[in-house]
Amino acid sequence: MSVTFRKLLSMNSQSHYSAFAQRIGARLLSFFQFVGGFTKLCFEIGSECFERPFYPRLVLQQILTIGVQSILLVSITALATGSVMALQFGYGLAKFGGTLYVPKIVAMAILREMGPVFTSLLVAGRIGSGIASEVGSMKVTQQIDAIRALGTSPIKRIVIPRLLASLIALPILTLLADYIGLIGAMIVCYNDLAINSEYFISKSIESLVMTDILTGMAKTVVFAFFISVTACWKGLNTEGGTQGVGNSTTWVVVTSSIFIMIGDYFLTKLFIITVYAH
């Protein structure tokens, strides 16, 4: 009886191990599929980007969708983020009598980190999901096949306009977010921390250099590239009808968000070594 039980137990644990191994294998496979597919798509973009025909109107349309229609969302978030940061730093530093350092710290944090990262996360949520669901829907309803069957390229008509629009719109949105975030912080400093606006502006300008803005924008260029290409790749490879579209959308938001957070760490480290240190 006990031998049979042990056998059953061993079989059970074996099947658990095999299921676990299968899950790991499937995850690894899908990761390599993504890396391979992403790289292939980048090469295709590179080879078709400079070939005729060009579709400037499609790029403008996408700038409108990606950039202009994100302004309100980015502005509200930036205003709230700047305000909250000023409040937190204000009350935290007040214990050590360091309230007057708030403008410097908040300005640097917004321009170097919060502006680019929050804007990119918002864009990953709003635009990454939008691109993935739109392209995914086109894929499952054979519209992508129709583009190809009509002798045109989905890379040129779908991917490149969205990529270019993201590369243009995201840095501009980040600049806007930086500006509005600083305004939010300035309002809180004036209302809650008794720091007047002239002092806030002069200390912010004093502590910031051009590289702070440029490195923040450089991060967003990297994030914009990743978000748009990932969303397009996933959309173009969507399968399984409407459920597949939903899965693709979720996958793009999760993957892009993870990349932004991890990528931000490495980019910050790179900028510390190459730019901030000098």
Next chain:
Amino acid sequence: MIQKTTNPRIALEVRNLHKAFGQKVVHRGVSFELYEGEILGLFGGSGTGKSVVLRSIIGLEKPDQGEIIFEGTNIVGLKEKHLVKIRTQMGYVFQNGALFDSLTVEENLAYPLKEHTSLSAQEIHLRVNKMLELIDMKGSNSLFPSELSGGMQKRAGLARATILEPKVILFDEPTAGLDPVNTKRLLENIKKLKKGGITGIFVTHDIPSAFEIADRIAILYQGKIYIIDTVENIKKSTDPLVQSFVSGSFH
């Protein structure tokens, strides 16, 4: 059991096509010829790869082996860039129309003209209107696909596929999911095109429609063309498998 009819010039030739999706083998040597001016009806059970044949012909699917000869060129293995010219000479009518959601009917129909011709906007507009009249959709220029009925979407898809006057038209189950009235309307549109001498392959489960439209019928069975013959001979065939297709009792 492949029979050939003596007909004029070959418009398209499919030779020994093999295709598998993972473990599932779909084609095990599909071969047939399409003659100029004829419509070939392609029958087969579900999952036998009828649509895959059409998708391979227009380069949307890469066969594992075999040749597809069109205008003296083997399409198989051509890069996307080189397929463009081939695709402008072929029209593909998708099962659900596959109209672009974000474009109006006029923009959908104008799409191939804008991409592949140097016609002026006015000329394109006139040509689109002419085509809309032909498919009984006059005045629906500014409607979006979501505002059209299923039948209208398919007719608009047919118009878009044929507006460049391609040499070969590939119909992928154009009547699937349509009610009898809309099926009749669509078939009448195809007949109008047929009078103009189009060449095409008509993939369908709808046997009466295929008999009405096609000149010859091919049956795809177990990855190969089981029989290819004129509609009359197919109807008269005593072969049990052919009969089961003709009577609609094949599963």
